[in-house]
Amino acid sequence: DAKTTQPNSMESNEEEPVHLPCNHSTISGTDYIHWYRQLPSQGPEYVIHGLTSNVNNRMASLAIAEDRKSSTLILHRATLRDAAVYYCILVNTNAGKSTFGDGTTLTVKP
Amino acid sequence: SQTIHQWPATLVQPVGSPLSLECTVEGTSNPNLYWYRQAAGRGLQLLFYSVGIGQISSEVPQNLSASRPQDRQFILSSKKLLLSDSGFYLCAWSLNYGYTFGSGTRLTVV
Numbered sequence: 001d002a003k004t005t006q007p008n009s010m011e012s013n014e015e016e017p018v019h020l021p022c023n024h025s026t027i028s029g030t031d032y033i034h035w036y037r038q039l040p041s042q043g044p045e046y047v048i049h050g051l052t053s054n055v056n057n058r059m060a061s062l063a064i065a066e067d068r069k070s071s072t073l074i075l076h077r078a079t080l081r082d083a084a085v086y087y088c089i090l091v092n093t094n095a096g097k098s099t100f101g102d103g104t105t106l107t108v109k110p
Numbered sequence: 111s112q113t114i115h116q117w118p119a120t121l122v123q124p125v126g127s128p129l130s131l132e133c134t135v136e137g138t139s140n141p142n143l144y145w146y147r148q149a150a151g152r153g154l155q156l157l158f159y160s161v162g163i164g165q166i167s168s169e170v171p172q173n174l175s176a177s178r179p180q181d182r183q184f185i186l187s188s189k190k191l192l193l194s195d196s197g198f199y200l201c202a203w204s205l206n207y208g209y210t211f212g213s214g215t216r217l218t219v220v
Contacts, residue, residue, distance in 0.1 A: 032207060043116075043200050043211030044154070087153065091207055096142055096161055097169075098209075100154035 004088045009105045012078045020073040020104055022088030027068050031090040035062065035073045038085045038103070047073065049091070083108045112137035116201045116212030123219055129174075129188040131215050133201030136182065141203040143184040145176055148198040148214075160184060191219045 005023040012018040024033065032051050036044040048055055048062045050071070055062040061074040075082055087103040113136045123129060135141055142161050146154040156169045158176035166176050173192050177185045184201060196219045201212040 034208060036209070041198075041214070041216070043202070043214050044209070045211070046208055049208060091204075091209075093206055096167075097144070097156055097159050099156070100146070102153040 003099055004090060004101055006086070006088055006101060006104045008102065009107065011107045011109060012075075014080060014108055014110050015077050018075040018078045018082070018106065018108075020075075020086050020088075020106065021070065022072070023070045024088070024090055025069045027090055028092065030094065031092045033062065033064060033068075033071050034089050034091045034098075035060070036087045036089070036100075037082075038087065044087060044100075047086070078106075078108045080108050080110060082106065112203075112210060114201065114203055114210055114212045116215060118215060119213065120216045121218070123191050123217065125193055125219055126190045129186070129191050129195070129217070131186040131199055131201075131217075133184045133186075133212055134182055135184075135203045138182070138203065138205055140181060141205045143178060144202040144204070144209070145184065145186050146200040146202065148200065150197075154200065158186070193219050195219050 032049050034049040035047040037047050038044040048057055048060050050062045050064050063072045085103040085105050087100050089098045091098050116133045144159045145157045147157055148154050160166050160178045163178055174188050199215045202209045
């Protein structure tokens with residue numbers, strides 16, 4: 001299964017936008033790009049996913065590069081509750097499993 | 111709606127004791143089921159996954175085993191716990207795309 005690369009940590013100020021990058025240079029044509037976030041002592045929760053086109057939902061936006069080798073999770077206005085570890089993974093329904101890296105720890109400063 | 115139940119939330123066990131963690135899913139049929147372990151400050155390590163009853167794939171050699179006696183039940187076991195088995199254990203399910211995680215079990219082996 002293909003791997004992803006994310007920065008270990010990022011900081012943001014409250015009420016400002018946050019752009020969390022993810023590289024997935026070995027992505028295959030049938031891999032979906034998924035983002036999850038994990039609060040302390042909780043299981044990860046789904047944030048957003050996409051295949052080729054940019055996606056928006058109530059939680060975030062996902063910008064996917066044209067060659068699909070990278071993507072960016074966008075939180076339009078960070079709040080203190082957005083402080084979490086964010087994971088970018090590739091999901092292929094044929095593979096049956098995905099690899100989670102160490103993710104990006106987002107710190108939001110008031 | 112689909113829900114996933116995982117228990118207990120916390121567990122302290124002596125070295126050499128057995129382990130049984132149970133995970134059940136409601137509201138879906140024939141899901142893929144997963145057991146992950148997370149060390150402090152690290153990402154998720156896939157331990158086992160199952161695509162059907164009695165079908166278990168092990169990702170890493172270890173002191174643990176998994177079983178799927180029913181379609182929506184996934185059990186993680188050990189005959190004799192080691193100190194290195196301590197960690198945060200997460201059960202998850204997926205169907206077609208994406209993952210839904212349980213709330214996790216924090217296991218401390220003493």
